[in-house]
Amino acid sequence: MLFDLRGGHRRNxxxxxxxxxxxxxxxxxxxxxxxxxISEIFNGGGGxxxxxxxxxxxxxxxxxxxxxxxxxxxxxxxxxxxxxxxxNVDAVKEPNGEVILTADSVKAYQKADQTWSEYLxxxxxxxxxxxxxxxxxxxxLAETSTSYAxxxxxxxxxxxxxxxxxxxxxxANALVTLAFYTYFTGDTAAxxxxxxxxxxxAKTDGQRKEIDEVLDEYKKNASSYVARKKQAEKEQKAxxxxxxESLENPLTPGGGLGG
Numbered sequence: 001m002l003f004d005l006r007g008g009h010r011r012n013x014x015x016x017x018x019x020x021x022x023x024x025x026x027x028x029x030x031x032x033x034x035x036x037x038i039s040e041i042f043n044g045g046g047g048x049x050x051x052x053x054x055x056x057x058x059x060x061x062x063x064x065x066x067x068x069x070x071x072x073x074x075x076x077x078x079x080x081x082x083x084x085x086x087x088n089v090d091a092v093k094e095p096n097g098e099v100i101l102t103a104d105s106v107k108a109y110q111k112a113d114q115t116w117s118e119y120l121x122x123x124x125x126x127x128x129x130x131x132x133x134x135x136x137x138x139x140x141l142a143e144t145s146t147s148y149a150x151x152x153x154x155x156x157x158x159x160x161x162x163x164x165x166x167x168x169x170x171x172a173n174a175l176v177t178l179a180f181y182t183y184f185t186g187d188t189a190a191x192x193x194x195x196x197x198x199x200x201x202a203k204t205d206g207q208r209k210e211i212d213e214v215l216d217e218y219k220k221n222a223s224s225y226v227a228r229k230k231q232a233e234k235e236q237k238a239x240x241x242x243x244x245e246s247l248e249n250p251l252t253p254g255g256g257l258g259g
Contacts, residue, residue, distance in 0.1 A: 052104065055086035059111075076119035077127055083112035084137060099140075106144055109137050113154075116161070128168030135162040139181065148229045155184045166194075172201040172211065179215055183222035191219070 059082040066075050087108030092100035101109075116134050120126055138158035145151035159181040166174040175198035182191035195215050202208040 051089040052086040052108070055082045055089065056108075058082040059086065071118070071122045073119060073123040076115055076122055077130055080112050080115045080119060080130060080134065083108050083115060084133060087112060087137070101140060101144070106141070109141055113138060113141060113157075126164050128165045131161045131168075132165035132174070135159075135165065135177070135181070148232060152185070152229075155181065159185050170197065170201065172198045172207070175201065176211055176214060180218045183215070183219050184225060186222075186226050188219070188222075191215075191222075 059079055062075055062079040062082060066072060066079065069075065087101075087105045090102050090105040090108060092102070094100065112134070116130075135158045138154050138161060142151045142154035142158065145154060159178065162174070162178045162181050166178045175194050179191045179194040179198060182194055185191075195211065199208045199211050202211060
């Protein structure tokens with residue numbers, strides 16, 4: 001995956017090659033996506049603020065109620081969904097599968113991410129269906145990061161969120177997605193363990209082969225990402241703490257989560 005802030009009418013838009021969809025939909029094994037519909041991730045993707053307005057207004061109403069009842073878990077769930085939906089409809093899904101995140105999409109997703117964090121503090125039993133929707137959003141936010149530190153925090157958050165969904169319904173799909181995120185946290189041993197669990201749930205040798213093919217590719221991309229991060233950190237240390245460009249732009253074109 002990559003993002004690109006350059007050029008023309010897309011100056012304020014983030015171009016994303018959405019690797020999560022590649023994992024979920026790129027092979028026949030992943031035509032069923034567990035406890036939620038893949039269509040929930042992008043509700044049409046019209047890229048219009050008019051489409052987002054109902055969700056924004058809903059979020060405002062929930063925020064008003066939360067002001068009177070701070071930390072209410074159910075209200076925080078509803079608010080996260082409203083903010084996530086606002087970001088979804090502001091995004092543009094092109095015919096080739098690329099998803100364009102507008103500045104409004106990113107802003108809405110950031111709000112949803114913050115609300116999700118508040119929700120996790122307010123409940124002992126997070127909603128796994130909502131977790132399954134929040135995790136890929138957090139990966140998208142990771143791609144908009146301007147530093148490795150920020151990207152790492154968001155990738156780790158996505159892995160933790162996906163774990164909530166996978167533990168509730170440990171399908172092969174959910175576990176493959178968790179392994180994918182976990183590779184990018186740098187914890188290869190944990191990712192390999194999740195991969196093995198996913199393969200146990202596969203029904204045929206062909207499905208197990210598909211799991212390995214998909215995850216081998218993301219393991220390679222993750223290794224490259226971690227190596228670039230370590231190199232950038234060395235450059236920063238050699239520069240006396242100053243951040244070189246390689247440290248400030250971890251997910252540049254050709255070097256994102258999808259490679």
